[in-house]
Amino acid sequence: MSAVRFLVNGAPAEVEAPGMRRLLDVLREDLGLTGTKEGCGEGECGACSVLLDGQVVNSCLVPICQVDGRIVRTAEGLALAARERGALDTLQEAFLEFGAAQCGICTPGMLMAARAYLDAGGGPDHEAIREGIAGNLCRCTGYQKIVEAIAAVAAGDMA
Amino acid sequence: MTTRTLPPPVVAPERSAADALIVAPGSTTRGRTRGYPLRREGPSKLTGAAKYTDDLVFPGAWYGATIRSTEPRARLVAIELDPEVDWSTVVVVTAADIPGENLVSAIKEDQPVLVPVGGEIRHHAEPVALLAAADRETIRRLRSRIRLVTEPLPPVFDPERSDHVFAQYEIASGDLDAGFAGADVVIEGEYRVGHQEQLYIENQAMIAVPGEDGGIAVHGSLQCPYYVHRALRKALGMSASQARVVQAETGGGFGGKEEYPSVLAIHAALLARKCGRPVRMIYERHEDLTATTKRHPAVIRHRTGVKADGTLVAEDVEIVMDGGAYCTLTPVVLSRGALHSGGPYRCPNVRIRARATRTNTPPNGAMRGFGAPQVEFAVETQLNRIAERLGISPAAIRRRNAYEPGDTTPTGGVLRESVAAQEVLRRAVEAAEFERVRAVTAQAAAERGGSGEVPAGRLRSGPARTASGIGLALGWHGAGFTGSGEVHIGSVASVELTDDARIRVLIASTEMGQGTSTIFPMMVAGELGLLPDAIEMAPVDTAEVLDSGPTVASRTAMVVGGLCIEAARRLRAEVEARHDGRPFAEVYREDAAGHGRTRIDQRFEPYPGIDFDDATYRGDAYPAFGWAACVATVDVDLDTGEVAVRDVVAADDVGRVIHPILCEGQVEGGTLQAIGYATLEEIKTENGRYLNDRLATYIIPTALDAPTMTTILVEAPFSSAPHGAKGVGELPMDVGAPAVVAAIHDATGVWVTELPATPERILAALEAAAGVADVA
Numbered sequence: 064m065s066a067v068r069f070l071v072n073g074a075p076a077e078v079e080a081p082g083m084r085r086l087l088d089v090l091r092e093d094l095g096l097t098g099t100k101e102g103c104g105e106g107e108c109g110a111c112s113v114l115l116d117g118q119v120v121n122s123c124l125v126p127i128c129q130v131d132g133r134i135v136r137t138a139e140g141l142a143l144a145a146r147e148r149g150a151l152d153t154l155q156e157a158f159l160e161f162g163a164a165q166c167g168i169c170t171p172g173m174l175m176a177a178r179a180y181l182d183a184g185g186g187p188d189h190e191a192i193r194e195g196i197a198g199n200l201c202r203c204t205g206y207q208k209i210v211e212a213i214a215a216v217a218a219g220d221m222a
Numbered sequence: 223m224t225t226r227t228l229p230p231p232v233v234a235p236e237r238s239a240a241d242a243l244i245v246a247p248g249s250t251t252r253g254r255t256r257g258y259p260l261r262r263e264g265p266s267k268l269t270g271a272a273k274y275t276d277d278l279v280f281p282g283a284w285y286g287a288t289i290r291s292t293e294p295r296a297r298l299v300a301i302e303l304d305p306e307v308d309w310s311t312v313v314v315v316t317a318a319d320i321p322g323e324n325l326v327s328a329i330k331e332d333q334p335v336l337v338p339v340g341g342e343i344r345h346h347a348e349p350v351a352l353l354a355a356a357d358r359e360t361i362r363r364l365r366s367r368i369r370l371v372t373e374p375l376p377p378v379f380d381p382e383r384s385d386h387v388f389a390q391y392e393i394a395s396g397d398l399d400a401g402f403a404g405a406d407v408v409i410e411g412e413y414r415v416g417h418q419e420q421l422y423i424e425n426q427a428m429i430a431v432p433g434e435d436g437g438i439a440v441h442g443s444l445q446c447p448y449y450v451h452r453a454l455r456k457a458l459g460m461s462a463s464q465a466r467v468v469q470a471e472t473g474g475g476f477g478g479k480e481e482y483p484s485v486l487a488i489h490a491a492l493l494a495r496k497c498g499r500p501v502r503m504i505y506e507r508h509e510d511l512t513a514t515t516k517r518h519p520a521v522i523r524h525r526t527g528v529k530a531d532g533t534l535v536a537e538d539v540e541i542v543m544d545g546g547a548y549c550t551l552t553p554v555v556l557s558r559g560a561l562h563s564g565g566p567y568r569c570p571n572v573r574i575r576a577r578a579t580r581t582n583t584p585p586n587g588a589m590r591g592f593g594a595p596q597v598e599f600a601v602e603t604q605l606n607r608i609a610e611r612l613g614i615s616p617a618a619i620r621r622r623n624a625y626e627p628g629d630t631t632p633t634g635g636v637l638r639e640s641v642a643a644q645e646v647l648r649r650a651v652e653a654a655e656f657e658r659v660r661a662v663t664a665q666a667a668a669e670r671g672g673s674g675e676v677p678a679g680r681l682r683s684g685p686a687r688t689a690s691g692i693g694l695a696l697g698w699h700g701a702g703f704t705g706s707g708e709v710h711i712g713s714v715a716s717v718e719l720t721d722d723a724r725i726r727v728l729i730a731s732t733e734m735g736q737g738t739s740t741i742f743p744m745m746v747a748g749e750l751g752l753l754p755d756a757i758e759m760a761p762v763d764t765a766e767v768l769d770s771g772p773t774v775a776s777r778t779a780m781v782v783g784g785l786c787i788e789a790a791r792r793l794r795a796e797v798e799a800r801h802d803g804r805p806f807a808e809v810y811r812e813d814a815a816g817h818g819r820t821r822i823d824q825r826f827e828p829y830p831g832i833d834f835d836d837a838t839y840r841g842d843a844y845p846a847f848g849w850a851a852c853v854a855t856v857d858v859d860l861d862t863g864e865v866a867v868r869d870v871v872a873a874d875d876v877g878r879v880i881h882p883i884l885c886e887g888q889v890e891g892g893t894l895q896a897i898g899y900a901t902l903e904e905i906k907t908e909n910g911r912y913l914n915d916r917l918a919t920y921i922i923p924t925a926l927d928a929p930t931m932t933t934i935l936v937e938a939p940f941s942s943a944p945h946g947a948k949g950v951g952e953l954p955m956d957v958g959a960p961a962v963v964a965a966i967h968d969a970t971g972v973w974v975t976e977l978p979a980t981p982e983r984i985l986a987a988l989e990a991a992a993g994v995a996d997v998a
Contacts, residue, residue: 097277098270100473102423103507107917110423138270155268159261160254162883165891166735167267168274168424168473193925200917202421202474203735205890206925208883215254 072140082128109199112172138171165203275427294910322459384579389553401536401571405527424473430490437464446772453484477588515587522600559593602960642875654853693964700844749790776949863981877948896958
């Protein structure tokens with residue numbers, strides 16, 4: 064057991080955990096941030112995607128010892144700017160309006176992959192967007208409306 | 223026939239003021255929503271606030287695990303607990319601990335909850351014992367210390383060699399021999415399809431919580447609360463009020479959470495009962511893939527007689543489905559398969575023989591399409607091969623044979639209304655420019671064939687590595703339950719005005735992503751003259767809602783939606799009658815304050831004029847059908863056999879579109895599952911065990927594998943449903959695979975008759991066609 068300190072969604076966190084405990088379990092069980100989901104536990108589905116220092120990672124494959132001193136962002140932290148309850152950021156709003164979330168279990172991870180794509184300067188080109196979210200499986204939507212929602216944000220259509 | 227086609231992108235469709243589904247202005251936010259409400263539970267899903275089963279916290283809960291057989295068939299002689307281990311800190315449950323019947327409630331009730339000592343193990347992942355402990359580490363440490371003593375028995379894996387028949391049907395019309403005698407051409411074909419996993423991204427999950435009355439509540443990921451309720455009562459010997467089922471937010475189902483959650487709920491409840499505390503049964507992906515139901519594999523044989531102009535005159539179809547180790551829903555899956563196996567085509571002389579048998583793999587069960595995708599792949603590929611033989615366009619042969627109003631199905635049912643086969647065909651063919659693209663691909667194929675060069679791969683004849691193709695399929699899907707299923711179930715849906723003036727919809731129909739929670743408020747609000755936001759959805763909790771039937775068979779919008787509309791109409795009439803006919807919207811608050819609660823329970827009444835005899839299989843097998851056409855374009859890599867599905871145009875007649883964005887979402891998602899079925903998704907087995915039982919090896923389409931999709935929604939309403947809706951969920955699943963396989967043929971000239979059309983199968987077919995014997 065050792066103490067690991069990091070920032071999660073802008074707030075400092077400190078957990079006592081075995082170094083190899085998965086970031087996913089620390090988020091969900093130790094910090095109560097259940098917005099991050101587990102789909103396969105082996106890095107295939109992307110449901111557990113979070114941002115680690117702005118890079119999208121599968122939190123089921125990240126041991127907590129690697130998170131010390133770093134910045135973690137989850138779906139719960141996307142709308143931090145809009146503080147009031149239930150408020151959504153532009154990307155979440157686009158997902159809602161375009162019908163990009165159905166059952167919703169892949170959605171938090173998908174949003175984080177999309178956030179990373181947009182933050183890296185990704186544009187509205189559909190092929191590039193598909194490449195950007197290729198690590199995140201969705202079984203409900205056929206991806207069409209997810210791609211359209213991200214493209215709308217990239218093109219500045221959500222203003 | 224009234225057929226209205228919504229062109230994509232759909233601008234809010236014109237609706238009359240009297241329209242039940244009218245969306246009032248002001249209920250919307252932005253133009254992108256096209257005037258329709260946003261997904262009701264969308265914000266909670268998007269912010270991570272939505273609580274799926276594994277997100278629920280029950281203080282003091284233990285973790286549960288299942289000890290499974292590792293053999294496909296054996297006699298269970300003994301269950302031995304390692305004497306070196308201190309078992310006092312954990313709980314072990316075997317069949318001897320089951321207070322009720324050791325049965326998972328289903329059609330035949332042949333599946334034990336846990337195999338008893340002396341009983342027969344019938345598949346390699348069969349539950350034999352259960353283990354619960356305070357932490358996961360203890361479970362991991364102890365699960366291998368429970369040893370099963372068994373005597374192996376000979377397993378059966380080939381459904382055609384199994385002598386245990388779960389169900390069989392024969393459907394016949396006309397005179398088959400006379401039909402073949404009058405045919406100009408007779409073509410035979412054999413088609414094979416394998417397992418498909420539903421692959422909801424949220425694994426199976428259930429938490430059982432013991433109550434003070436000796437009862438147990440389960441909170442879980444499920445489609446059919448009352449299936450689980452019935453299963454709990456039977457296995458745990460509980461009364462209706464002691465068993466309580468609450469649906470948590472559910473991360474996809476696709477049929478996979480129709481019958482399997484009953485198993486999980488009983489297991490969790492048995493452990494919770496024995497240890498007197500909540501128990502969490504949350505499957506990991508590996509266990510979920512290993513043990514839960516899949517789509518039924520099938521062998522389908524066609525013998526078809528046609529006139530030279532393409533007119534169908536005789537069809538002889540044989541279907542064999544692999545049921546796996548237990549019956550589950552197999553008879554109903556097979557029935558739907560048999561009834562759809564001729565495709566949406568008129569044919570005077572038909573024989574359909576179908577049987578499903580028992581094998582020693584985990585039980586197969588419900589998956590989106592429910593027997594239809596298997597048989598429609600077969601009949602559509604057969605028809606495409608006939609068109610090729612006769613030199614007729616795939617579109618033309620369908621125009622010639624597709625059902626028209628007034629036609630009769632093989633069971634003798636007359637298609638009186640709501641027949642849009644020709645309309646969806648026309649719309650898809652036009653939007654995809656099918657004939658023009660087909661001419662281009664034919665020209666390219668002719669040039670490839672004529673070059674005579676073999677510069678790289680041994681299987682191509684020109685410099686181009688990629689060949690493009692376009693393919694077409696047409697399909698039908700019976701709306702709602704087969705036969706008199708709906709009459710037997712007698713669903714009840716409720717709408718109530720509470721004494722504090724809230725309006726609530728109470729149904730057991732679940733939201734699992736398809737949009738139940740969004741469209742029901744729309745339907746009810748339309749009847750009451752209110753905005754959808756004014757309507758609440760009661761939680762799906764058997765302590766609160768009556769049984770509106772399972773959330774399956776694309777029946778929710780059509781059947782349960784219809785019941786809620788009728789209930790809302792009665793509520794409105796009752797309230798308005800108490801207020802001199804003043805509009806409900808004006809008086810309901812006053813009414814609630816003065817009169818108190820008004821609750822309407824609406825029970826299903828048979829659709830007039832629809833009659834089916836389950837014994838003889840004659841009559842209207844379905845009250846109506848949905849119709850779908852799919853045009854797919856593909857690129858095939860001639861060196862590797864890899865297929866990229868580039869574009870899909872899907873035209874689907876759903877009777878009535880309630881929410882175009884959600885409806886398109888159903889078509890797009892179902893189409894991609896069909897493309898996965900066509901190209902990627904396959905279960906390999908060895909001695910009855912699934913070899914690729916991880917997400918690293920069971921492959922589903924990613925965003926890069928998915929085509930650009932154009933969805934055309936067509937409305938040919940069903941007049942006996944108050945809103946005309948016929949359902950949408952399963953329809954697109956039926957046509958995607960044969961369209962892709964036809965496109966692969968158009969690109970390469972070879973027919974792949976076994977799904978999925980993997981690179982290996984495509985290369986093998988190319989090799990056979992090229993006469994190449996020595997390609998590795």
